[in-house]
Amino acid sequence: MRTLWKRAALGAAATALLTLSLPAGGSAEEARNGGVLRLIAHPEPPTLMLGLNQQGPTQFVAGKIYEGLLTYGPDLQPRPHLAESWEISEDGLVYTFHLRKDVRWHDGQPFTAKDVVFSATDFLAKVHPRARGHFxxxxxxxxxxxxxxxxxxxAPFAPFIMGFETSSAPMIPAHIYEGTDxxxxxxxxxPIGTGxxxxxxxxxxxxxxxxxxxxYWQAGKPDLDGLNFVIVPDAASRxxxxxxxxxxxxxxxxxxxxxxxxxxxxxxxxxTRAGYEMLSPTMWVQFNLRSAPMDDARFRRAVMHAIDRQFIVDNLWFGFAKPSAGPIASTTPFYDEKALVTYDYDLKKAEALLDEMGLKKDANGVRTTVRFLPLPxxxxxxxxxxxIRQQLEQIGIRTQxxxxxxAGWAKRLGDWDYDLSLNLLYQYGDPSLGVERAYVSTNLVKGSPSAxxxxxxxxxxxxxxxEAAVATDRETRAALFSDLQQRISDQAYFGYLIEVQFPTLYRSGIENLVTGATGLNGEMEDVRLPKR
Incomplete structure (x- = not known):
């Protein structure tokens, strides 16, 4: 029966893919003959308007439609993109970007400095959690x-130049959005971009x-005729x-x-496992600290003692991850293992902390009930x-x-309508860019799952x-970030689980698929298919 079901699901997927096999505009003979790259969009993005939504599925698809001023190599060094060059003043206060003169939006209107100013000071400042802090x-x-x-x-901000990749600062057309809701x-x-x-x-x-x-402003690119993203909800069928x-x-x-x-x-x-140097995703248990018992550090520490991170690495991620213990990924700058307060897997310690709180078990062995929002x-x-649910029940925490x-997960998280959740944070090459947004009180903004x-x-x-953001020397920043890692892990504000690796599999012979620090989320203008 399962084999029959899988075949049926694959048949539906194959039908959708065959429907997509012709490039836009008609027959294969009318195509540019660069071919169509076939991918999977999973889960299906809630929107392709990258300025409004920066979740992983949106970045993956919309990262080919929108562009930023810069891209970044595997070494995290900036590369020219919509900005062909730039200068930084000696005092680190003034950044001057020189834009390409031959860029047009998809509707034919020219891309100009007005679009950059509008994007940075108006659109993104209002709706984009990371860009709000950056700009x-x-x-x-x-x-x-x-x-x-x-x-x-x-004030000087050393990582400022790191904040211009497409998902962090997508350029938005002023002539379409200015003066609108x-x-x-x-x-x-x-969506209208320049990509x-x-x-x-x-x-x-x-x-x-x-x-x-x-x-497209890069002459002769892209080589591909198009990209087809099929939506297949079942992993076996994918x-x-x-x-x-x-x-x-x-x-x-x-x-x-x-x-x-x-x-x-x-x-x-x-x-390949290359291509996610800028993102370095970290998975955690997210606590809604506004209400009991999540507002008590003893409860949060108990949850952490109840979870075996190595089990997750070995039996759920099959080695494509490593245990995590703090807010800064081990693959990014300023990680300090010695500063971290860790929580070993120990159910007895977990129960002792809950007993200390006065959360006693009832006749059914239940101490408290919390709403749990998994990551779909x-x-x-x-x-x-x-x-996670099974482990918490072992120490008397019942989950609903x-x-x-x-989309529903994002809405509930953004509306603060949960007790515990699971979340995945991208780091973006520097704690002041990708990490800070989830911790500082200035980003307590309702409506966005990324705030x-x-x-x-x-x-x-x-x-x-x-202070770490404005410090001008690396040693001072490192010391501040070490103190930060110690405090956050000691208070168990988040339940760190694993650092996730994203392996990419592809047909041998495909060229230039992964070339930058954001992996498959990049523009893909250089991708070439093998000749068939």
Missing amino acids: GRAEKIEALDDHTVRMTLK YQTNPANQT PFKLAEWKRGAFIRLERNAD ALAFETGEVDVLRGGDVEYFDVQRLAASDGVTE YGETYIRLGEY TVATDH NVSGLNDPEVDRLFR
């Missing part, structure tokens, strides 16, 4: 002429089809679709981790949620699991982040 460090952002933008900071603008349904691909068709629940931008050649690429999380090694060993398949990113994440889809949704309001945490 909020500027005293003034101004257009010197149509193709020159000057950003003057209030950004959340309800009809253009959100048909190498344009939205051609989105059939909800089935596929997203992007077509080549023939007027694995079969790759095995049978219906899709060309699998990214981390598309299939079960126990399938990755098997598929990677297949003839004509290449595996696929089967592995669902099993992680089930494991709130089952949602991806400070836990309710953390610790003046000492705020101070350490604030």
Whole structure:
């Protein structure tokens, strides 16, 4: 019966993929003949308006539609993109960007300095949690002429140049959004960017089809005719679709981790773990600190003692992860293992902490009941949620699991409508860029799952982040971040679980698939398919 069901699911996926096999505009003969790269969008993104939503699935698809001023190499060094060059003043206060003069939006309008100023000071400042803090460090952002933008900071901020990749600061067309309600603008349904691909068709629940931008500013690029993202909700069917050649690429999380090694060993398949140097994702248990018992550090520490992180690495991620103990990933700058307060797997310690709180077991062995919001990113994440639930019940914490889809999870988290949740944080190359947003009280903004949704309001945490951001020498920053890691881990404000690795599998012969520090979330303008 299961085999029959899998075949039926694969048949549906294959039908959708075959529907997508022709490039936009008609027949294969009319195509540019660069071919169509076939991928999987999982889970299906809630929107492709990258300025409004920065969740992983949106970044993956919309990162080909929108662009930032810069891109970044595996060494995290900035590369020119919409800005062809830049200068930084000796005092670290003034950044001057020189924009390319031949860039047009997908609707044909020119991209100018006005769009950069509007994006940085208006649109992103209002709706983008990371960009709000980033551009909020500027005293003034101004257009010197149509193709020159000057950003003057209030104080030196060493990682400022790291905040211009596409998901951190997507450029937004001023002529479409200026003076409108950004959340309800009809253009959100048909996103307009400057990227190498344009939205051609989105059939909800089935596929997203992007077509080549023939007027792209990089001459002769992209080589591909288009990108087809099929939506297949079942991991087994996604694995079969790759095995049978219906899709060309699998990214981390598309299939079960126990399938990755098997598929990677297949003839004509290449595996890489490169491409996520900037993101370095960390998985955690998120506590809503606004209400009891989550507001008590003893409860949070008890939860951490109840979870075996090595079990998660070995049996759920099958080695494609490592245990995590603090807010800064071990793959990014300023990680300090010695500063971390760790919580070994010990159910007796967990129960002792709950007893100390006065949370006694009732006749059914239940101390308290909490609403638990798992992360609906696929089967592995669902099993992680089930494991967490089972472990908490062993120490008398009953969970009421709130089952949602991806959009529902984001809404509940952004509305602070949960007790415990699971979340995945991207680091973005520096703690002041990717980490700070989830911790500081200045980002207690309702409505976004990427802001400070836990309710953390610790003046000492705020101070350490604030001083580390403006410190001008690395040693001072390192010392402040060490103190920060010690305080946050000691208070167990978050329940750190694992640092996740995202292996990419693809057909051997595909060129330039992963070239930058954001992996498959990049623009893909240089990707080439093997000749068939």
